[in-house]
Amino acid sequence: MIVPQDVIEATEARYRQHAGERQATEEKIKEAGEHRRSILDVDDPARVVLRSRRIMRDPAVREAIAAASAGRLPGLPPEAAAGAEDGLLERLIGGNNFLGVSFLETGVRAARTVGRIHVRDSFGGRGFGTGFMVSPRLLLTNNHVLPDAGTAASSRLEFNYQIGEDGLARTAYLFGLEPQVLFLTDAGLDFSLVAVAAAGRSGNGGPAALDDFGFNRTSGEQGKILLGESINIIQHPEGRPKQLALQQNELVDRLENFLHYHTDTSPGSSGSPLYNNQWEIVGLHHSGVPDRNDNGDILAVDGTVWTPEQGEMRIRWKANEGVRISSILHWLDRASGGLEAAQRQLLAEVLDPAPLPPGEQVPVSGHDPAPQQAAAAVVGTGGDGTDGVVRITVPLEISIRLGAAAGAAAAGGAAPGSVSAEEAISIDPDYSKRQGYDEQFLAAPVPLPVLSAAQRANAAQNRQAGPGQDPAVLPYHHFSLVVERSRRLAWYTAVNIDGALSRTLRRDRDVWFFDPRLGRDEQVGNELYSRNDFDRGHLVRRLDPAWGPDEQTAKVANDDTFHFTNSSPQHKFFNQDESLWAGLEDFLLENARAARQRISVFTGPVFAAADPVYRGVPIPLAFWKIAVFDRPDGGQSATAYLISQRKLVEGILTEAFVPETFQVPVRKVSELTGLDFAGLFALDPLNDRFEEAPGSLESLGTGIPGRQLRSYADLQL
Incomplete structure (x- = not known):
C-alpha cells in the first residue's frame, strides 16, 4: 500500500530526533563486525541479561551451552571450554554464524x-x-x-x-x-x-x-531483540509473491513505540511481521525514511530527484520503521x-x-506445510550473488545477505557453464518445419480470426511463406501470430494447448530472437525495453505450447515463444505480478493438464489511435484473451477477458493501482480489435445473458460492459 505522507513525515521526524544515539549505536555495530568489540556490548547490559534469559528458555540452546561448558563441542578441547558459554551466546545473539537447518524450517x-x-x-x-x-x-x-x-x-x-x-x-x-x-x-x-x-x-x-x-x-515481554541483532522479514513487496529477507537487517534504534532498522523492504511490505532469529514477533513494519539531497529533495533509486508522478516504488529508502509489538499489545x-x-x-x-505443548518452543503454531513437490532448494534466477544476496526457493523466495561477493561476474553475465546446452534457449533454424496453430485441434474447427481488408494490407508478410500458406500468418511450433507492420507488434496470437501432453520446463535466462521471416524494421527489439519499466511480455505464454510426445518436442515450442514477434511491452508490475490475469493463464493450463483437455487460446493487445508513443512505439494500454474448449456435453465454449495497464503506463507506478481482470463478451473483443471472431459468438456464455455493470470497466477506458473477476469462482464458462 501507499504509505500516507503524514506517516512518512512522522517517521522522518523520529529518525532525525534520534540521529546522535543512532550514529553511536551504528559505530558500535561496525566495531563488533570488525571484531573490535562484542555484539553484547552494543546494547544496555540490563537488556543483554533479559535477552540471554529469553534465549536460554530454548532447550536446544541450553543443551548447546551445557555441551560448550563441558568442552564437548566438536573441535573444542576441554582446556578451551572456559568462556565457551559467553562465546556461544554471542554467536546466538549476533545471529550470522549460528543458524541451523531448523532456522529455515521454522x-x-x-x-x-x-x-x-x-x-x-x-x-x-x-x-x-x-x-x-x-x-x-x-x-x-x-x-x-x-x-x-x-x-x-x-x-x-x-x-x-x-x-x-x-x-x-x-x-x-x-x-x-x-x-x-x-x-x-x-x-x-x-x-x-x-x-x-x-x-x-x-x-x-x-x-x-x-x-x-x-x-x-x-x-509483550522485553528481551526479544537487542540493538545490532538481525531482523527477519516475511513480506509481499509491491504485492508480489511472498519473500523472506534474512540477516543484515540490523536493528539500529529502539524508541518507546518504534524500531528503526536497515533492511531491504519496500512500500509493498506494509504490514509485514518483523522476527528475531528465534522467529518471535518483535514488530510490525509500517513505514520508511526516504533519502534526500542537500536541498531536502527526495531522491529516486537512480540518484536523481524523485517526483510524485514516478510513484513511491522509485523512492530511495535509507531506513525503515516498525511498530514494537509490545506497544501494540x-x-x-x-x-x-x-x-x-x-x-x-x-x-x-x-x-x-494457550501454553505450548511440553517440549515445544517454536513461537509459531500450526501444521507443517504439506510437501507439494520435492523440497530441494534451488538457486533462483532472480539473483546471481553479485550483490552479495543469494535467493533460494524453498518453496518461497528467501533473500540472505552473505557479504561481499569477491570475484563475481558482472551483473547480468552468466557464469561459465551455468546453463547447459540442453537447457539454454535455442531456436530451431528450419522455419519450414513449423506447422503453427491447428484449426482442427478441437472437436469442431476453430479458425483464426479474420482480418479486415485494411488490417490485411498493414500485416507484415512472411518472406518464407510456402505454397498455400497465408503470408500474413507466421507459424511457429503449436502457435501462430500476425504482426501489425506499422506498430511492429503482434495483432493477435493463437496457440493450441494439449493438457495430456503438456510438460513443465525450467525457465532459463531470457534470450530473445528476431524472426528472419520478417524485416528487422518490422519487429520491436531490445531497444524498447532497456533501462525502463517495460518488460517483454509473452503473448503466447512459454509453457502453453510446451507439449508433445517427448521433451525435445515441447522444448522447441517453448523456445519459439522467445521471438520478439511474440512480445508486447507490458509494465513490469503488470507482467511480473501474479495478478488474476497471470493466474488465469495458470488456471487454464493447470485445468487442461488435470483434465487432460485441449484448449485453443487467442491473445493480443488492444490497439487504439490514442495509445501513447514511447521510443517510437505506440504502447498498447489493454490486452485481451479468448479461450475456446470442448465441453463435457459435446459442445464448445468460448470466453473472453480484458485487462488494462493504462494507469501503470501513465505514470501511476505504485501498488495503489493493480491491473484488474474482466470477463467480457467475445463480441466486445471483436469490436475493440476489429478482428472477426463471429464464429465464436454463439459459444460464449455471456453472449445472450450478459448484464452491464455500470462503470466496471472505467479503468479500461473502453466504455464496454464487463464482469470484474476477483477469483476463479467468478468465471462463467
Whole structure:
C-alpha cells in the first residue's frame, strides 16, 4: 500500500530526533563486525541479561551451552571450554554464524502465517498489503492498509501466494475478513487487528480452512531483540509473491513505540511481521525514511530527484520503521475492557495465548506445510550473488545477505557453464518445419480470426511463406501470430494447448530472437525495453505450447515463444505480478493438464489511435484473451477477458493501482480489435445473458460492459 505522507513525515521526524544515539549505536555495530568489540556490548547490559534469559528458555540452546561448558563441542578441547558459554551466546545473539537447518524450517512454518491482503475500499480503490496471523482467528496489519471496518469488509486475505521450486505459482487460498466479529485499529501506532473467516476457498475453487495456516504467538515481554541483532522479514513487496529477507537487517534504534532498522523492504511490505532469529514477533513494519539531497529533495533509486508522478516504488529508502509489538499489545490490553465478552475471548488468544505443548518452543503454531513437490532448494534466477544476496526457493523466495561477493561476474553475465546446452534457449533454424496453430485441434474447427481488408494490407508478410500458406500468418511450433507492420507488434496470437501432453520446463535466462521471416524494421527489439519499466511480455505464454510426445518436442515450442514477434511491452508490475490475469493463464493450463483437455487460446493487445508513443512505439494500454474448449456435453465454449495497464503506463507506478481482470463478451473483443471472431459468438456464455455493470470497466477506458473477476469462482464458462 501507499504509505500516507503524514506517516512518512512522522517517521522522518523520529529518525532525525534520534540521529546522535543512532550514529553511536551504528559505530558500535561496525566495531563488533570488525571484531573490535562484542555484539553484547552494543546494547544496555540490563537488556543483554533479559535477552540471554529469553534465549536460554530454548532447550536446544541450553543443551548447546551445557555441551560448550563441558568442552564437548566438536573441535573444542576441554582446556578451551572456559568462556565457551559467553562465546556461544554471542554467536546466538549476533545471529550470522549460528543458524541451523531448523532456522529455515521454522521460517517456512512462520511464512505460512503471512498473507497478501487484497485491499478494496467502498470506492473500488485497490492495492496490496501484507498481514500475519497473531491468533487462530485474528490478523494484524497496518492502519494505513485497513483503515476502517468498511475497507476490511471489502478486502480479502490470500495465503500461499508464492512461487514453488519448479518456478510455478503455488495454489493460493483466499479468505474473507470479518470486521463485524472484531476490528480494532489505531492510527498513532499504525495497526489494525481484524477477524478472518474460518473457511475460505482455494484458487481452484476447493474449500480451505484457516486453521491450516497457523499463527504467531506474541509476547509483550522485553528481551526479544537487542540493538545490532538481525531482523527477519516475511513480506509481499509491491504485492508480489511472498519473500523472506534474512540477516543484515540490523536493528539500529529502539524508541518507546518504534524500531528503526536497515533492511531491504519496500512500500509493498506494509504490514509485514518483523522476527528475531528465534522467529518471535518483535514488530510490525509500517513505514520508511526516504533519502534526500542537500536541498531536502527526495531522491529516486537512480540518484536523481524523485517526483510524485514516478510513484513511491522509485523512492530511495535509507531506513525503515516498525511498530514494537509490545506497544501494540499494551494498547490492545487497555482496549479489551470496552469489548463484548465474545470479542474479549478472541483478543485473549492474542494477549494470553494457550501454553505450548511440553517440549515445544517454536513461537509459531500450526501444521507443517504439506510437501507439494520435492523440497530441494534451488538457486533462483532472480539473483546471481553479485550483490552479495543469494535467493533460494524453498518453496518461497528467501533473500540472505552473505557479504561481499569477491570475484563475481558482472551483473547480468552468466557464469561459465551455468546453463547447459540442453537447457539454454535455442531456436530451431528450419522455419519450414513449423506447422503453427491447428484449426482442427478441437472437436469442431476453430479458425483464426479474420482480418479486415485494411488490417490485411498493414500485416507484415512472411518472406518464407510456402505454397498455400497465408503470408500474413507466421507459424511457429503449436502457435501462430500476425504482426501489425506499422506498430511492429503482434495483432493477435493463437496457440493450441494439449493438457495430456503438456510438460513443465525450467525457465532459463531470457534470450530473445528476431524472426528472419520478417524485416528487422518490422519487429520491436531490445531497444524498447532497456533501462525502463517495460518488460517483454509473452503473448503466447512459454509453457502453453510446451507439449508433445517427448521433451525435445515441447522444448522447441517453448523456445519459439522467445521471438520478439511474440512480445508486447507490458509494465513490469503488470507482467511480473501474479495478478488474476497471470493466474488465469495458470488456471487454464493447470485445468487442461488435470483434465487432460485441449484448449485453443487467442491473445493480443488492444490497439487504439490514442495509445501513447514511447521510443517510437505506440504502447498498447489493454490486452485481451479468448479461450475456446470442448465441453463435457459435446459442445464448445468460448470466453473472453480484458485487462488494462493504462494507469501503470501513465505514470501511476505504485501498488495503489493493480491491473484488474474482466470477463467480457467475445463480441466486445471483436469490436475493440476489429478482428472477426463471429464464429465464436454463439459459444460464449455471456453472449445472450450478459448484464452491464455500470462503470466496471472505467479503468479500461473502453466504455464496454464487463464482469470484474476477483477469483476463479467468478468465471462463467
